[in-house]
Amino acid sequence: MENTIHYPKVRFGSKHVDIFPYWIALLVVGVLFGLVGVFMVLRDGLQVTGLSNKVPWGLWISIDLSSISLGGSAFVFGVIVYLLRLKRFEIIGKLAVLLGFLGYSTAGLVLLFDLGQPLRFWHPVVFWQVHSLLWEVTMCVVLYLTVLVAELLPIIVEHPFFEHHAWHEKYSIVKKTVVFAKSLSQWLHKFGPVLAIVGLTLSLLHQASLGATYSVLFGRGVWFNQSAPVQFVFSAMSGGTALLFFMGVIVFRVMRPGMVQDDVLYDVARIAGGITLLLTYLRLWDWAVTNYYSFDRNINLQTEALNAVAPYSLAFWLGQAILPAIAGSVLLSAKSIKNFRYLMAFSVIPIFAAILTRWNYNFAGLIATPTYDPYTPVIRISSYTPTWVEFAVASLVISYWLLMFSFAARFLPFQSKHSEH
């Protein structure tokens, strides 16, 4: 079945203007601005950032964590489509793979610039240090990105270009590449369930380890938290699935009406809502364990210090407890609400909460740290302000994400002509 794709248009008077070229132009500007930043950081090193020995991780690491968490729908829907064999999610599962790939490739891109020695990015793959969580995360992300490419290739090959195009006859190299890509993707498609299991394993490992990356840092008080790994996994599932719903409505309901049943989209919203509620429940217990049932002087002092410089506790309660609880309940009852505008608005909250969790984690322990003097240790508040170079590189990776997504949303068919195999 051929689907016509409806492009979002803006009405100026009586004219309907396709905003796509303008949107792409805007993103290209973002990329170009980012490339200036990339040039600066590669030429002059990390001294062009606002980072210091007191706050060695900043904006880029937070973006990295956030984009990995928002790629979390890929493994959830890999399991739903290939292992639970729920066929009605097959098409939206393809979007999940795309979002996963974008999340992880964005993370890899931004991490590259965050390394002091970018040319040594391959070292963890060769020099194994199996006790390091960061090593495990790196290996999992590298392997999982490979899995995502393997899952994404069959989706890209569905593009009509791979069927007929003048270039096939004109350039033999194009034809050879197309034939190779098609046979490779057919072969890969057979391994869908295997890829799903591998993807699930790798995802659970590194999403949890990203939390553990912080929670093993026993010298840093607020970070030394046993439940961080579980929270990171659930928050990636919640935020990732909420993003999948949001983007799913745009890609399918707005641009390709009829391709995905409304009920399927409601189900995605319900999954997101359910996981969000579960996550909020876990988070409340975590709060109770660290702040109510036990008392850690450092954590207490750090929270006080953070509250003195920013609405830290308020942000936690609002952004990570109350709003997600409301949004989770709304999304869970998607089938009785049946209003895509409301649901989309509420699905922004789990996305925002997943990002907030990562930023909170990354900055809380860095900004407020216990000093080492033996008699009167205090909590030292360090400050960090990203420089324009950091914002430029941030603009590069965010523009990259949006650019790739926009092209995919506009040009990928998301449905093979012979989808039944």
Place this chain on the structure above:
Amino acid sequence: MSEQNHEQPVEGKANASRRDFLKLAGALAGAAGVTQLAIGTINASASVESSGEEGTGPKWGMLIDINLCIGCQYCTFSCEAINNLADDMRYCVVTEETTQSGDKYFLSRPCMHCQEAPCVHVCPVGATYKRPDGIVAMNYDRCIGCRYCQVACPYDARVFNWKEPIALSPQSPAFGYQEIPNRPRGVVEKCHFCSHRIDAGLERGLIPGVDPQATPACVNACPTGARIFGDLTNSESPVSVALLEAKTTLRLREELSTEPHVYYIPPAQGAENRFQGS
């Protein structure tokens, strides 16, 4: 609580329960013995296995007598000169701190060279590692500059090389000249107990901590002898003797179980301090 419960009422039952208790206790004791044996064996085999890694050789350590420190920062400056460091790249820092009673004292802090070093555990590429002699060292060719070790270190002992190495340290030549090669931009650096001096000195039959050529620059530079260096496993080394003589010692953030190899003699309360006055 549980003992009281056992000795309480109802005769017949009490006997039975006492007998059961004895049986259980016997079984537990047996199990404990077996476990102990197993643990002993495991420990023995572990120590044999790790002998190659950890070694029976020297373990370098340092003792810093806070009562003798006058805050002159010569340790910092000589370290800067020997490692060719800029002023914002100090491996060793001296800060003014206060005791609970409000007395001021100087705390000078090199790398702690922890036995359970958090930085070694977290490094994703094994660029920072523990030498058999206890020194936490860096492989600057392997470091990718991810800065996880900086985040993990509870003592802020690590500095990232944000800029290109400088031509000449501001502390040279007053406090000496560069002795080790420059590190590239974008790696994390740290104090290495002047391991280049120790290694070269041992080859020449010198004793680190005794012979200045084989002793860390900061120890040599200290005008009051507040820093004492040597082999912690050798009971006759200066540091072991001083540790034995010291009434009390402390290590920084001991509650974290990082087991630092740098010890401090705490500031004496109310006692006369030769250098610090009150």
